[in-house]
Amino acid sequence: MSTGSFGESVIIFWCGHDWLDVLLPHLAGVVVERVERTSSGMRIWACTKVQTAPCPSCGVRSGRVHSRYDRKLDDAPVAGRPVVLRLRVRRFFCDHPECEVGTFSEQVDGLTVGHARRTLSSRTALECIGLASAGRTGARLAAGLGLPTSRSTLLADLSALSTRQVVSASVSEDRRMLIELFSRMRSGRGFLNDLTAVPTDARGVIKPTLVIAGRNDGSVPFARAEALASAVPHGSLVESSADGHFIWLGLDWPVISGRIRDFPAA
């Protein structure tokens, strides 16, 4: 291993990877090209090591490269300091004649998923923090551990988890608070009907309709609310600033509550 300087960063060149696999096992699926120490933490430059990748639609592997690009991913911290992974990935052609996907981006098992801006290690750590202490305290705790994030991101990530994951991670005090919360709702049973997306013929709704949704909702895409409000002949969209699906936990709930109250008379 040797070091050199590049701008404000210190670059560490790796001569052997034996102990790298021990320290950073989640990077076993990539080739680490260099590591830079930056003012805030560490930057790791890497590329994928396999020749082919499976198409996410048909599963057929392809080795015909369309293009290459860098992904910037927040990774799990090292010694409490933030780590950014700059990963060079490829976009492949899918040549399967019956597949509708023209090109696709490769993913690294156990490291990347979809268009996420975090590695799976970073995401898992934040989910654990979010489950244990959602809200501003969770964001402060994560920042102290080298996982800078916002309260909105922390809560939005949680709302994308399965019910089973959330329930298994909750403690009796959490469950007591949730039961109290759901008991205050009219149904008393939470959002059972809300979690399943069903085809909606919105044009058949002839009465004036108020659609309330937030952009930080990890369960229901905001675009769906926009589409619904525009499809209903007399639909209006009200945007909530809530950090998740529960709009009445947003700071603007008093305003939205007033819109709901005044809506029938409008």
Ligand SMILES: [Zn+2]
């Ligand atoms: Zn395909």
